[in-house]
Amino acid sequence: MIEVGVREFKAHLSSYLHRVSTGVALVITSHGKQIARVEPPVDAPEPKDALAILEELPWLRVGKGGKPQGAREQIALSASTSSLAQTISELRD
Template sequence: MREVVSIREANQHLSRYLERVEQGAELIITRRGKAIARVLPIEAQPHLSDTQRAARERLRKRMSDGYALGGTRIDREVLHERDRGQEPDR
């Protein structure tokens, strides 16, 4: 079941609408008659396709590995020695 409510209505009766969402309803929230958000129960979220899942995994791996931007990696201790005006020991 899909329900359409304004932001004002959703704000005033949020707990009531969240109970309906828990029971499986889909809630569309509008601002000035235009849909701006959709609230779904966690279980009702669409499952990712294999392609989407693979893309998400590649993104996670890239984010955890980081991007090589070139240059040299500076040790934290060396960085602090520079801040104190000391010449780094290498």
Template sequence: MESAGIAELKAKLSEYLLRVKAGEEVLVTDRGRPIARLVPVGVGGEPDDELEKARLGALEREGLIRLGSGGLPEGFLDKERPADPESLLRKAALEEREESP
């Protein structure tokens, strides 16, 4: 994600808006502290499928995500989940939350 200070953003607003239109996000900073994020939106403020694909593509190119190659198998969400009698998933989530700043 690109970042820009207020003065730089004002001076190069058109350039940054073109980047956002292409699917990138821009983090706006004030004296080095993040204060806002410019993100692309679709009609009526809802994400546009093409813009969403562009954003995901940008994240994939940066190596931050790997896009799936297909959908879920039929009935996948209806399958019964494995038992977790010791609540290991819950414990892991709580530990991760405690470690976060």
């Protein structure tokens, strides 16, 4: 659950509502006191864990630290393959 001040919430309303639509609950505060709670609908899907999303990508191996090990297997990229930036942008939406 995220706590956010009423002014911050008002200034970035669409961003916070997008986060709520992905399953995150918000508590809105005024002068340090809770004044409201914004929650996703009851039938909203559970948000996916970011690490689980990354582990599903065939060209990315989640390491345990240290030197990079490379991809599990060689994948030939073509013009139709999404770039990493596009993939991250899609995951944020």
